Amino acid sequence: MNPDKFKKNDAVSVAFSRVGELDESVNTSRRAFLKTIAAAGVGVAADAAVDAELPALPEASAAKLPPWRGFNLLNKFDGDNDLFAERDFEWLSELGFNFVRLPMDYRMWIKDGDWTKFRESTLKEIDQAVKFGTRHGIHVCMNFHRAPGYTVAQPPEEKSLWSDEEALRVCGLHWAHFAERYKGVSNRQLSFDLFNEPPKLEPPTYRRVVASVCEAIRQRDASRLIICDGRNWGNTPPTELVGLGVAASTRGYAPVHVSHYRAGWMKGADRWPEPTWPIEEDGVHWDKETLQSRQIAPWRGLEAQGVGVMVGEFGAFNRTPHQVVLAWMRDYVDLWTAAGWGWAMWNFTGSMGIIDSERADVEYENWHGHKLDREMLTLVQGRKGP
Numbered sequence: 001m002n003p004d005k006f007k008k009n010d011a012v013s014v015a016f017s018r019v020g021e022l023d024e025s026v027n028t029s030r031r032a033f034l035k036t037i038a039a040a041g042v043g044v045a046a047d048a049a050v051d052a053e054l055p056a057l058p059e060a061s062a063a064k065l066p067p068w069r070g071f072n073l074l075n076k077f078d079g080d081n082d083l084f085a086e087r088d089f090e091w092l093s094e095l096g097f098n099f100v101r102l103p104m105d106y107r108m109w110i111k112d113g114d115w116t117k118f119r120e121s122t123l124k125e126i127d128q129a130v131k132f133g134t135r136h137g138i139h140v141c142m143n144f145h146r147a148p149g150y151t152v153a154q155p156p157e158e159k160s161l162w163s164d165e166e167a168l169r170v171c172g173l174h175w176a177h178f179a180e181r182y183k184g185v186s187n188r189q190l191s192f193d194l195f196n197e198p199p200k201l202e203p204p205t206y207r208r209v210v211a212s213v214c215e216a217i218r219q220r221d222a223s224r225l226i227i228c229d230g231r232n233w234g235n236t237p238p239t240e241l242v243g244l245g246v247a248a249s250t251r252g253y254a255p256v257h258v259s260h261y262r263a264g265w266m267k268g269a270d271r272w273p274e275p276t277w278p279i280e281e282d283g284v285h286w287d288k289e290t291l292q293s294r295q296i297a298p299w300r301g302l303e304a305q306g307v308g309v310m311v312g313e314f315g316a317f318n319r320t321p322h323q324v325v326l327a328w329m330r331d332y333v334d335l336w337t338a339a340g341w342g343w344a345m346w347n348f349t350g351s352m353g354i355i356d357s358e359r360a361d362v363e364y365e366n367w368h369g370h371k372l373d374r375e376m377l378t379l380v381q382g383r384k385g386p
């Protein structure tokens with residue numbers, strides 16, 4: 001997803017607060033990180049110590065991802081470098097969700113524009129998200145929305161991850177640092193989603209890059225759960241990755257005339273006719289059966305080859321009529337539920353979310369002082385609703 005910026009604005013707690021007191025240094029080691037944790041008597045890796053007091057998160061493996069329910073949180077997305085808010089994790093837990101995806105911009109944690117040097121203060125803020133997830137029973141999936149060498153956003157990276165060896169090496173360096181930092185944190189609590197929506201690539205190119213980055217991660221943490229978005233901006237099942245021990249992530253934006261109607265970042269969307277559901281788009285009649293044949297069945301084929309599948313992003317901009325969005329979303333959710341897949345909506349708060357979405361045709365509920373779209377919430381929770 002590449003929208004304009006949607007801003008939203010215990011022992012484990014003690015342990016992480018002490019981590020925040022570590023000196024800022026690119027060479028801060030995992031040993032020092034865990035030593036500080038251990039001094040508090042717990043350790044981020046020792047998640048069993050807190051499991052007894054939290055809802056049990058499901059087991060997760062590359063071959064079978066659990067049916068997570070959740071949202072993308074945009075605090076460090078596309079040039080933003082905001083603190084993660086514990087309130088979001090608390091609210092998500094209150095509403096029955098158990099998953100967040102963090103689409104992040106690597107420029108937020110490098111020092112002085114040098115993509116080989118890391119700013120420890122920002123990395124500690126990302127540690128906070130892991131802490132909040134642990135505290136509130138939320139799985140945290142870290143994603144490089146802008147990775148060294150690739151982004152769907154503007155401006156593009158100067159060097160291409162898909163063809164430049166330096167970019168590939170540096171991207172591996174970043175993921176290796178994250179792998180070392182969180183080594184020992186259970187896959188029930190944490191996963192890595194390598195790149196956001198790779199473009200139209202030759203399958204061997206994608207496999208080569210993924211294999212290289214996976215190797216960098218596994219040299220530091222052999223067991224970390226790794227997820228890879230499909231090619232063609234998340235829409236094409238990456239069958240070329242079979243055998244690499246990774247799971248895969250698809251999207252729920254098709255057809256775009258429903259999801260991106262009048263979205264400012266989508267060229268020409270302001271000239272599209274107001275969408276309906278079902279809809280005719282580019283000569284294709286889109287309905288639930290079309291979603292099944294085009295967006296579900298190919299990914300079920302990938303799943304049959306031992307690759308777990310989830311929906312990393314879905315949603316619709318706030319200019320699409322609400323009842324159209326709900327009908328379209330209901331069909332998707334029915335199909336994902338039948339497939340046993342989890343999903344993460346883009347986003348929690350903002351113009352594609354369930355809170356403060358500023359739709360003109362919704363009767364909002366006042367919830368914690370914010371405007372909650374209860375009908376959409378019910379759908380995203382995986383419930384049938386009234």
